[in-house]
Amino acid sequence: MTIPEVGPKTALLLYRELGVADVDALEQACRDGRVRAVPRLGARSEANILKGIERRRQQGTRLPAFEARPLVDAVVEGLRPVAGVEAVEVAGSLRRLRDTIADIDIVVATVDAPVVMAALVALPQIAQVLSKGPTRASVLLGRAEIQCDVRVVEPPSYGAALQYFTGSKEHNVRLREIAVRRGLRINEYGVYDVGAVPAPDPAGAAGQAGRRIGGATEAEVYAAVGLPWIPPEIREGQGEIEAAQRGELPALVTLEEIRGDLHMHTEWSDGKDTAEVMARAAASRGYAYCCITDHSQSLKFARGVTVEDLRAHAAAVRGLSDTVGIRVLMGAEVDILGDGSLDYPDDVLAELDLVIGSIHSRFRMPREEMTKRVIRALEHPHLDMLGHPTGRLIGERPPYELDIDAVIEAARRTGTAIEINASPDRLDLPDVHVRLARERGVFIAINTDAHQKAHLALMPYGVGVARRGWMDASHIVNAWPLATLLDFLAG
Numbered sequence: 475m476t477i478p479e480v481g482p483k484t485a486l487l488l489y490r491e492l493g494v495a496d497v498d499a500l501e502q503a504c505r506d507g508r509v510r511a512v513p514r515l516g517a518r519s520e521a522n523i524l525k526g527i528e529r530r531r532q533q534g535t536r537l538p539a540f541e542a543r544p545l546v547d548a549v550v551e552g553l554r555p556v557a558g559v560e561a562v563e564v565a566g567s568l569r570r571l572r573d574t575i576a577d578i579d580i581v582v583a584t585v586d587a588p589v590v591m592a593a594l595v596a597l598p599q600i601a602q603v604l605s606k607g608p609t610r611a612s613v614l615l616g617r618a619e620i621q622c623d624v625r626v627v628e629p630p631s632y633g634a635a636l637q638y639f640t641g642s643k644e645h646n647v648r649l650r651e652i653a654v655r656r657g658l659r660i661n662e663y664g665v666y667d668v669g670a671v672p673a674p675d676p677a678g679a680a681g682q683a684g685r686r687i688g689g690a691t692e693a694e695v696y697a698a699v700g701l702p703w704i705p706p707e708i709r710e711g712q713g714e715i716e717a718a719q720r721g722e723l724p725a726l727v728t729l730e731e732i733r734g735d736l737h738m739h740t741e742w743s744d745g746k747d748t749a750e751v752m753a754r755a756a757a758s759r760g761y762a763y764c765c766i767t768d769h770s771q772s773l774k775f776a777r778g779v780t781v782e783d784l785r786a787h788a789a790a791v792r793g794l795s796d797t798v799g800i801r802v803l804m805g806a807e808v809d810i811l812g813d814g815s816l817d818y819p820d821d822v823l824a825e826l827d828l829v830i831g832s833i834h835s836r837f838r839m840p841r842e843e844m845t846k847r848v849i850r851a852l853e854h855p856h857l858d859m860l861g862h863p864t865g866r867l868i869g870e871r872p873p874y875e876l877d878i879d880a881v882i883e884a885a886r887r888t889g890t891a892i893e894i895n896a897s898p899d900r901l902d903l904p905d906v907h908v909r910l911a912r913e914r915g916v917f918i919a920i921n922t923d924a925h926q927k928a929h930l931a932l933m934p935y936g937v938g939v940a941r942r943g944w945m946d947a948s949h950i951v952n953a954w955p956l957a958t959l960l961d962f963l964a965g
Contacts, residue, residue, distance in 0.1 A: 477526040479519070487512060501527050502644060505712055505906070517879070524906070525873065536574035537620060538868045540898030540935065543568070545615045546578055548599050549622065556593040558586035560629050565639040569706045571938035573868055573901045578615070578622040579639045583632035590626050631663045634689030637696075638662040644711025645704075652699045652715070664689025665698040707941040724946045727920075729937050731947040733954065734763035734800075735930060737807065737830060737861065737893065737921030742787050743768035744776040746926035749791050753798040755927035763956050765803035765828050766791045770817035772809045773834055779806070781822055788825065801956055803827040807861055812836050814850025816857065823856035828963055830893065832861035833874070841875035848876065849884045858963055859919055860885065862895040862902040870899070882911050889965065891917040891951050894943075896936025897929075908943025917962070918943075919951045 475485050477497065488494040491512045492503050500523065503509050509520040546564055553562045559582060563569070566579035584590050587609050594611055595603050601619055604612040609626045627635045638646065638661065650660050659666045666684035688694035693703045701718045705726055708714045717723050738752050739745035745752070749766050756764035768787065769778040779787060784806065794802040805828035809817035816823060816831060823829050831851045839847065851857055863881065864873035885892050892911055895902045900923070903911065911918060920936040922929050940950065947953040951962055 477523060479522045479526040484515070484519075487514070497527060498643075502711070518877075521877075521879065528872075528904075536576050537618065538899065539568055539571070539573055539575050540868075541618065542575060542578060542615075542620050545599050545618075545620065546580070546622070549594075549597060549615065549624075550580065552597045552599070553580075553582060553590065553593060553624075556584075556590055558584045558589055560584060561632055563636060565636055566641060569640050570642065570709060571707050571942055573904070573939075578620060580622060580624045581632065581636045581639055582624065582626045583629045583635075584626055585628060587626040594624055625662075627662070630686075630690050632689075633691035633693070634660065634664045634695055635662045637692045640706050640709065642710050645709040645715070648711055648715050649696075649699065649701075652701075656699060658687075658698060659684060660695060660698070665695055705941065707938060708944060710942075724944050726941040727937060727945050727947045727950055727953060729934055731953045732761075732920060732933060732937065732950075733956070734761045734765070734952045734959075735922055735924065735933065736765040736803070736805070736828060736859070736919050736952050737767050737895070738764065738924040738930070739768050739807070740766055742777075742779055742783070743773075744925060749787075749802075750794055750797065751927055752924065752930075753794045753800070753802045755930050757798045757800045759930060759933075761800055763801040763803060763959070765805045767805040767807045767828065767830055769834075770806055770808040772811065772817045776834075778809075778817075781818065784818070784822065785825075805829060805858075807832050808857075809834055810847060810851040812839075812847065814847040816851060816854055820856060823854075826856075828858050829856050830859045830861040831857045833865055837865055837871070837874045839874070841877060844875055845877040845880055848881050852881070852884045852888050852890050857888075857890055859891040859893055861893045861921075862897075862900050862923070863892055864902050864904065864907075866902055866904070867899050868901060873902075873904075878907050879910070882907065882914055882916055885911070885916045886914045889917075891919045891962075894918055894920045894936045894939050896920060896922045896932045896934075896939070898932060898935045901935060901939050903939070903943075905939050905942035908940060908945055912943060912945055912949055916949075917951050918945060918949055921952070 494500045494503050504520045504524045509515055510517040550562055561583040565581050567575045582590055599615050600613045602614040611624045613622050615622050653660045657669050659668050664686045665688040667687050668684035688698050696703050704714055704718055735756055740749045740752055753764055769776040771778045771780050788804045791804045805826050807830045810831045810833050866873040892903055920940055922932045924930050
């Protein structure tokens, strides 16, 4: 009942009908589509409960992942050169690229655990040592005092440990159920044939029943139960194991497949760099194209560009392609006004290569009004893309009230792309909705919303969200060749 959408009657109903007794079980029931089947609830209640769970976690003990990442990366890089270390990697929800985390797990493969433990507690990122044993330590990192558990295993167990501590719980339970049916046992030390005579275990996992048949790599663990390796981002117990069994795992998009960035700001509005600097930075990343999209005129606090200035800006931007060596498109991030209309006249919008529509005001509109507002914008013939669709700021501002299912359906009907905004405090569209968009055949764009050239480096965050949403490159407009993208924008 700490979830705003769950009162006493609903909590009792969920317990009686589904056996749900805690928040994790409630979230899983929602993601499985079981809540909508409960009498007096339905799909809308299910979606609202999921939003309430997200808000509760954002306001609770979970930390935005981007705040922890630099500290964790520093610890990993500090351990990598330690004598005897053969491999080290982040595990847990951070490896699965969740947008918020409760704590951190790191797994190290080494033949000399005492040396690793001594090196760990000496790192400058360690604020406090909570506990330290022969193969495990718990420490607090940095001023934020994020708890980090470091586990040291011998190399033959590294893959098993990495798989085990990456999770999620639901994924691991399902994997182990399959193993049991095959007469196998999987734990953090390896995969064991429980019906075979034990042999000396090279991982030193004393007391394990059966003969060890794998565990040095994650691929060995999955292969032991007849599965291909499953990418960490989708190990959430949401059908990925069944898809793997059917040979239907998607080829998740990679950073290398992104061909351009279609949302970036310059000093013409609230950006820090010139259009040329931004375009050159895009070219230096190996992109084939980019798009300059400064704010429209109504966004005064972001120095929105007037119609008169926009035309001068466009002439300068379109002359950059020959200068920087990649195609530089001219666009705008146009405000979706309160009634769903767009912030530039139609004749101005028609002159742009790409129009992104975004909401920057009146976040507290009622759900029905907000949904109508967004759908009206999607129906505008010049709108190519919906920017940061839910308006959330992770840990700061919840998404506005919106029937995202209806919005995704409208995007499918109108042929409008939806953005994954890679800014790490947004990560918007969230992964659960990205997967829904993919299932509906809606195209996605992964953009950084860069306000200076350094922000172009945020693209991996957006790619991570796309991967968690089961997205492949064919559904992502800025993974297409330039000619295909231009055909889409002209359609």
